[in-house]
Amino acid sequence: MRAAVLELCLQLQASTRKSYQERKNNDMLPVKLLGTPAAGRRHHWLLVVLHLVPGLLLLLLLSRSASASASTVVTHLPGFDGPLPFYLETGYVGVEEETGAELFYYFAESERSPGTDPVILWLTGGPRCSGFSGFAFEVGPVKYVLAPYTGGLPHLVHNPLSWTKMASIIFLDSPVCSGFSYARDPKGCDVGDYSSSLQLQTFLNKGYLIGNPITDPKFDKNFQVQGAHGFGIISDQIYEAAMKNCKGNYVTPANQLCAEVLQTVNSLISEIADAHVLYKKCVVATPKPIEDAIKRKFLLEESIEPNEAPGRPTVDCFTYGYYLAYFWMNNKMTRNALGIKEGTIDEWIRCKREVPYTQDMPSSIPYHLSLTMRGYRVLVYSGDHDLEVPQLSTQAWIRSLNFSIIDDWRAWHLDGQAAGFTIAYANNLTFATVKGGGHTAPEYQPEESFAMARRWLDNEPL
Template sequence: MSLKLLRLRTAGQCHFLPPPLLLLHLVPALLLLPPSRPALAAAATVVTHLPGFDGPLPFNLETGYVGVEEEAGAELFYYFVESERSPGTDPLLLWLTGGPRCSVIMGLAFEIGPLKFVLAPYSGGLPELVYNPYSWTKMANILLLDSPVGSGFSFARDPKGYDVGDYSSSSQVQTFLNKWFTDHPQYLSNPFYIGGDSYAGKVIPLIGQGISEGIDMRQQPVINLKGYLVGNPITDPKFDENYKIPSAHGFGIISDQIYESAVKNCKGDYVTPVNEMCVEVLHIINNLISEISIEHILYKKCDVVAPKTIDDASRRKFLLEESTQLNKPPARPTVDCFTYGYYLAYFWMNNNMTRKAIGIKEGTTSEWIQCNIGLPYTYEIPSSIPYHLNLTTRGYRALVYSGDHDLEAPFLGTQAWIRSLNFSIVDEWRAWHLSGQAAGLSLYISLFHI
């Protein structure tokens, strides 16, 4: 029945938040109990070593596929990392990446997971990985899922299986969970949370509501759902889009005069302009915003997915590592661009040694790409706010966190839709601290007075 809002003095990307602080808002300290590990399902792979990582992995990693749509032969690929503390009792977090259709390697190697790429100039061959000491697996089991079908290594044998949307992909995630928990019953009693960022903010509350309804109907297996968390979530265009311009003004991207003209001529509606003056000023504003990185306004504006042919020497060295054919390599950013790690991920994920190590089925995904935006997807949820309200009314806890330099899902919009819930304030707007320094600001609200 409660919701926690965090504003971070960082980017709108999860890897800037020290993980233990986030999960401490969600779960109490738990007893240390040894895990039990039954025989794995046939499609699962226990991964002890990874190409590019020096030595055995210092954590338990399992990967695998779960069928979610029989007619189209759709299977979702997952990475499961056990908690490094007490996997038998620590929370279990399902993590989804936004996009839609961006690979969950984003979560594993750039946000909350125990791996990260060594950001060194790439000259062919296999990029290197190291351990991330800030991984959320320090205190939680994490199940990272390539969803919807077509993301990462998730696939469908029938091309029709890639034609999904908000509702069908959410239903497939629930099917995945039911089957995964059936194969991993030792985790059914663990506190279960759903988390993700960006566009996952649309579907996570929907998935949570589906799980909650299944619990009410005593559907098996009964999942121990406790709550959910969303980071810089896409929620409702009324808030996400309309608050971009006030945010851009607050950041100093647009002048007072331009902002005042927008307020006067657009009257607060920047999504569907109704007069020529509004259209003109929005054109000026869009041109100004296009000059910066909207994911983090202080970062360099870097290319992410524009195709570019790599040089022959790098290609030969890459192919010596038994790699797949390169058809869609991303543009090569400079090492100091925040997208450089994504560039390295492309070559690591398409290396045949990597694919063999994590158990990728042959003939299913010819080429891994970070965000598979070319496949059909139906955007069916105009607003996820009703689902947030339904879940919190049912008694589930929620954490919404935002970076204060993100213009894609601006914090002002997130704060506005949360305010529209009309919940009671339990803990007033205040600073929260890391190592004695203010790392952000938080607000704790509840449906009822506590």
């Protein structure tokens, strides 16, 4: 596959050696689109599982009615020494004719066996965080060299623990107006859970993985208090006061005493990095979906000389790679290499928090229930040091599905050591923790996350 790999909305085949029907008969995951849209027809995708869960991966059959508008085969990247040791293609997919909305993608082909390996669609959460986060910081084939930025282009190296060692991956800037995705009509950027899902008319083929997923505030927010107590952030007395006065509802305080104790809880949580409670609390160089009110004034100034960046993180901060990405992605050489259309996106921002987004789908639990009952394989994983979406909350909503336990709670291992813990339920649902992982587990624990994903993708037990 070395030409228009993603022709006609990521016409992803991972190899042209077998036809779609042959792949279907052999129960293979690589996909091919089904047909060309009629003239004048609006182009949409359908995302069966809502995109708002961070790190949602779908093994899928792609759209029947989206249109490819441009693609670029990328052989070299600025800051990367030599030609790329993997196949990379970028481009745009038209998803809505009325507003001229186009989604930008990065397609990295499997480095193992592209003709038979699965195809993964990676959607970063946020909402409105670029798929580039997955490409460069989590599971993609490159990563930044974390060195003090002195101007010019940051350096990139090959990631030996990229999930492209076992799968082809599409990293998608979704919804519209995140990353390099854009709309000619500004109204195209005004989306929410439902409307952005309609732009992803995707047919699930085999299953999906979700990491530290935002699922339902009743679980996600309520278990933050319990998680903070478990991590030793709040005292027994504060926890007991919260339980007594809030009676399990920590989202909307029902009385003054509850509101006061929650103010104390939130104040204490604000002292730590809730994405990973053991990490240094740092400036978020470009907007990230957390509550820290970090100004990005320096990113909006015409001059972006390093000495004029008053809020930049230090090199030992986990967020320093995000800082480097801003300069790299907004460099003209990078944009040319990636095939970015002139005049579409003036400034690349990793997570565009300032663009409106309507969270009109408050709970995704019914969708998880529907998909698992239809036989799709599901792996839900949690970094066990995340307080944004504590693993306790994820376990709770999974238990609410009332599936019987097939393989009870146990450790899973890597190199003879516990790498996390796992439990398997009926209907092909598995939950696993990644020991030492944070909100985006592959960023913090790449080796353990790689092992977990490889086993699951290869249909092996954890």
